[in-house]
Amino acid sequence: MEQESFKNPFRPGAGHRPPYLAGRTAEQDEMKQYLDQRLVTQNVILTGLRGVGKTVLLETVKPIAMEAGWLWAGADMSESASVTEDNLALRILTDIAPVTAALAIAEKKHLPPGFLSVEETMRQPLDFGLLNAIYRQEPGLVSDKLKSVLTFVWTMLSGTTKGIVFAYDEAQNLADHAAKSQYPLALLLEVFQSLQRKGIPFLLVLTGLPTLLPKLIESRTYSERMFHVISLKQLDEQASREAIMKPIEDAQCPVRFTEEVVETICRLSGGYPYFIQFICKEIYDIWVAKAVSGREVSDVPITDIVMKLDNDFFQGRWARVTDRQKELLKAIVALPTCDDEFTVQEIVGASRMLLEKAFSGSHVTQMMSSLSNQGLVFKNRHGKYSLAVPLLAAFIRRQYDSIG
Numbered sequence: 528m529e530q531e532s533f534k535n536p537f538r539p540g541a542g543h544r545p546p547y548l549a550g551r552t553a554e555q556d557e558m559k560q561y562l563d564q565r566l567v568t569q570n571v572i573l574t575g576l577r578g579v580g581k582t583v584l585l586e587t588v589k590p591i592a593m594e595a596g597w598l599w600a601g602a603d604m605s606e607s608a609s610v611t612e613d614n615l616a617l618r619i620l621t622d623i624a625p626v627t628a629a630l631a632i633a634e635k636k637h638l639p640p641g642f643l644s645v646e647e648t649m650r651q652p653l654d655f656g657l658l659n660a661i662y663r664q665e666p667g668l669v670s671d672k673l674k675s676v677l678t679f680v681w682t683m684l685s686g687t688t689k690g691i692v693f694a695y696d697e698a699q700n701l702a703d704h705a706a707k708s709q710y711p712l713a714l715l716l717e718v719f720q721s722l723q724r725k726g727i728p729f730l731l732v733l734t735g736l737p738t739l740l741p742k743l744i745e746s747r748t749y750s751e752r753m754f755h756v757i758s759l760k761q762l763d764e765q766a767s768r769e770a771i772m773k774p775i776e777d778a779q780c781p782v783r784f785t786e787e788v789v790e791t792i793c794r795l796s797g798g799y800p801y802f803i804q805f806i807c808k809e810i811y812d813i814w815v816a817k818a819v820s821g822r823e824v825s826d827v828p829i830t831d832i833v834m835k836l837d838n839d840f841f842q843g844r845w846a847r848v849t850d851r852q853k854e855l856l857k858a859i860v861a862l863p864t865c866d867d868e869f870t871v872q873e874i875v876g877a878s879r880m881l882l883e884k885a886f887s888g889s890h891v892t893q894m895m896s897s898l899s900n901q902g903l904v905f906k907n908r909h910g911k912y913s914l915a916v917p918l919l920a921a922f923i924r925r926q927y928d929s930i931g
């Protein structure tokens with residue numbers, strides 16, 4: 528069969544490059560403005576709900592930045608990188624090392640005083656070993672040490688590049704730990720702010736869930752002024768349609784979606800890229816499996832697809848929620864503004880109407896904090912809450928509808 532050579536192009540997953548990147552030109556243009564800074568005064572946060580396309584967008588910014596003359600260093604910010612200040616410093620050195628090792632050779636005259644007394648190491652690439660050795664040897668606190676190494680890196684690279692972008696995905700994992708007197712998040716903010724004030728063009732691009740900015744502000748109030756926030760939303764109607772249609776435009780593709788199918792996918796997905804990829808992949812597979820004659824998918828087994836989506840995407844999260852938390856979420860999804868934002872008082876009100884055992888304000892506040900740690904809700908800058916997972920409200924309603 529001719530269609531065998533054409534594979535299902537849709538790619539639901541974390542950070543998987545989509546077959547066609549729909550929309551997002553406005554966000555890319557916005558990003559370009561910040562790559563235009565000579566003196567870096569504004570860093571960038573790319574934020575949005577799960578699966579909205581942050582990682583994929585960040586990946587597309589990399590070549591744009593490099594073309595504009597920047598070097599690019601970055602990684603995922605794991606929780607372990609943020610356990611101690613020293614871990615965070617090591618994370619940064621690890622990320623910058625491949626960039627510097629390829630470009631800079633340290634000679635003794637370049638190195639900080641007292642460094643490299645052994646003759647045979649007079650010339651050495653600026654690799655992790657060397658960066659780490661300099662870091663260890665510098666006096667002072669972790670922030671002093673890190674600033675020294677990064678300043679040194681810049682003395683070695685300036686003139687050869689516009690600057691360095693430090694791009695960190697999953698940056699909501701960063702945290703300070705007052706109980707252990709470890710402040711890695713504050714360290715990151717302070718070090719970059721200090722280097723930028725000295726005119727060193729290091730640009731921070733942090734990507735993460737909507738909890739990110741409030742977290743940064745809590746750590747250092749000046750973060751609010753240090754970052755420009757780009758919020759990724761669901762794709763608009765036109766971009767959603769492109770995300771659905773473009774991947775199957777190829778003449779070799781055995782599947783065509785009717786207008787009705789496209790509309791159904793737009794509606795079911797709410798324009799969220801992950802859901803678009805997921806639903807399209809399912810429909811495509813179902814169609815190919817059935818090997819329906821003609822070249823059009825005319826009906827969409829909505830119930831089956833929604834069930835699979837519930838299983839694959841939502842159930843894992845739901846399973847970790849306690850019964851009392853489920854009741855709280857039930858009260859939340861009864862609110863008319865549950866897909867937008869809501870207050871503790873509104874939740875208390877809804878719980879009085881709906882539940883046998885209503886919640887008090889302080890109880891709600893406390894539970895929202897644990898739901899926030901579980902990644903299900905987040906608190907915005909104005910103290911209001913939102914659901915942190917797209918289409919979660921509809922999922923929760925389905926749970927209660929199915930049990931009556």
Ligand SMILES: Nc1ncnc2c1ncn2[C@@H]1O[C@H](COP(=O)(O)OP(=O)(O)OP(=O)(O)O)[C@@H](O)[C@H]1O
Nearest residue numbers: 540541542545549577578579580581582583800801
């Ligand atoms: N602009 C887009 N057009 C089409 N598909 C997209 C677009 N952006 C992202 N996707 C698809 O959506 C899915 C999620 O993308 P991605 O992993 O970048 O989201 P994310 O916001 O980083 O999610 P998370 O919060 O879980 O890290 C992927 O399957 C990706 O291919």
Ligand SMILES: [Mg+2]
Nearest residue numbers: 541542581582
């Ligand atoms: Mg991501």
